[in-house]
Amino acid sequence: MVRGQPAVELSARTGDRLVVALHGGHLLSWQDADGTERLYLSPTALFDGRSAIRGGVPICFPQFNQRGPLPKHGFARNLPWTFAGETAPDAWTLRLTDSDATRAFWPERFGLDLTLSVPRAGVLRIALQVANTGVAPWSFTAALHTYLRVDELADARLLGLQGAPCWDAVRDARATETRDAVGFGEEFDSVYGAPAQPLVLRQPRGDLHIASSPDCPQTVVWNPGPALCARLADMPADGWRHMLCVEAAAIDAPIELAPGAATLLWQQLDARPSSSPTA
Numbered sequence: 001m002v003r004g005q006p007a008v009e010l011s012a013r014t015g016d017r018l019v020v021a022l023h024g025g026h027l028l029s030w031q032d033a034d035g036t037e038r039l040y041l042s043p044t045a046l047f048d049g050r051s052a053i054r055g056g057v058p059i060c061f062p063q064f065n066q067r068g069p070l071p072k073h074g075f076a077r078n079l080p081w082t083f084a085g086e087t088a089p090d091a092w093t094l095r096l097t098d099s100d101a102t103r104a105f106w107p108e109r110f111g112l113d114l115t116l117s118v119p120r121a122g123v124l125r126i127a128l129q130v131a132n133t134g135v136a137p138w139s140f141t142a143a144l145h146t147y148l149r150v151d152e153l154a155d156a157r158l159l160g161l162q163g164a165p166c167w168d169a170v171r172d173a174r175a176t177e178t179r180d181a182v183g184f185g186e187e188f189d190s191v192y193g194a195p196a197q198p199l200v201l202r203q204p205r206g207d208l209h210i211a212s213s214p215d216c217p218q219t220v221v222w223n224p225g226p227a228l229c230a231r232l233a234d235m236p237a238d239g240w241r242h243m244l245c246v247e248a249a250a251i252d253a254p255i256e257l258a259p260g261a262a263t264l265l266w267q268q269l270d271a272r273p274s275s276s277p278t279a
């Protein structure tokens with residue numbers, strides 16, 4: 001249990017440890033072998049079995065944000081998932097299938113398999129298989145809404161977005177990213193065309209390489225900044241300084257699945273120690 005909610009703790013042979021809540025199939029924590037936490041979880045997140053948990057890796061499905069008639073970011077993050085156990089060495093699967101609760105929002109038959117795996121020490125793969133188990137085609141948008149932990153946002157940079165098309169949601173402006181290293185401070189909410197190369201979150205303590213699947217053609221980068229953070233009841237006032245969401249997303253063009261078809265959305269996080277010994 002974590003804060004009164006059912007959760008499972010997963011220990012990989014590498015020494016990496018994961019904690020995942022059944023509510024939302026929500027990864028809450030990833031600690032590598034030396035105990036470094038890689039994900040941000042708000043200390044004031046709601047654990048009431050209904051609300052989305054602020055932090056970790058919310059699963060946005062079958063709708064991203066308010067781009068459709070469903071509740072914001074869909075319903076998958078608000079419902080209980082089941083734990084299917086260790087489905088391969090150092091890989092564990094959680095499952096959500098359609099039910100009366102999902103059909104109250106959305107009529108479709110579906111199966112979601114979220115597989116969390118640790119292929120190497122300090123590497124986490126988050127893979128969401130989306131399957132159409134019904135008899136009619138349907139389409140969806142989705143995101144793996146990862147909250148990365150940062151020690152101090154002012155010292156963090158996101159590398160690899162230069163040249164990517166971008167929609168800045170705060171200013172409602174479209175542009176091409178010109179910076180080779182993006183820094184943060186005020187509210188930041190942008191949908192990028194995902195570059196072919198992994199992004200790099202650079203901090204004094206080291207780099208985190210962030211790769212995503214071809215079926216996630218967008219990357220959303222979000223930080224509420226101080227003003228919006230102050231209005232978020234489930235985040236402390238300084239929470240924005242310790243997180244950055246880098247989200248593997250399929251949102252600009254909904255993915256259509258034929259009956260019996262499935263697709264795999266994934267994000268891989270690869271922690272590397274600082275290359276600068278003095279940093």
Ligand SMILES: O=P(O)(O)OC[C@H]1O[C@H](O)[C@H](O)[C@@H](O)[C@@H]1O
Binds near residue numbers: 169220221245
């Ligand atoms: O507060 P939430 O519903 O979890 O959404 C948090 C954020 O998710 C995404 O990053 C969106 O791009 C943001 O516009 C949104 O504010």
